[in-house]
Amino acid sequence: NKPLMTNAWLDHLLVVPERKLLLCWTSKVGCQSLNILFRNLRRRWDKRMHTEKIWWLNAPAKHGLGRADLERILRDPAWHKAVF
Numbered sequence: 001n002k003p004l005m006t007n008a009w010l011d012h013l014l015v016v017p018e019r020k021l022l023l024c025w026t027s028k029v030g031c032q033s034l035n036i037l038f039r040n041l042r043r044r045w046d047k048r049m050h051t052e053k054i055w056w057l058n059a060p061a062k063h064g065l066g067r068a069d070l071e072r073i074l075r076d077p078a079w080h081k082a083v084f
Helices: 009-014 029-043 069-074
Strands: 013-016 021-024 080-083
Touching: 009 013, 009 069, 013 029, 021 069
Parallel strands: 021 080
Antiparallel strands: 013 021
């Protein structure tokens, strides 16, 4: 299989594994709001989300996901994917 992503994408992905949700955000297009939204979505499952910090709390690496895992998720129809 041909790779679907480059390493540059990894800093622009947010993950909510409990909802099988993967989001690729674009700089300057509501990225702060999306990071806050994903933090708030995950508070139910992860008490670390109860913080003032917003950046990279739900980055793939925080969930133990590497590039190979993300490639699998991108191909998995059970996961919801979005770009904003």
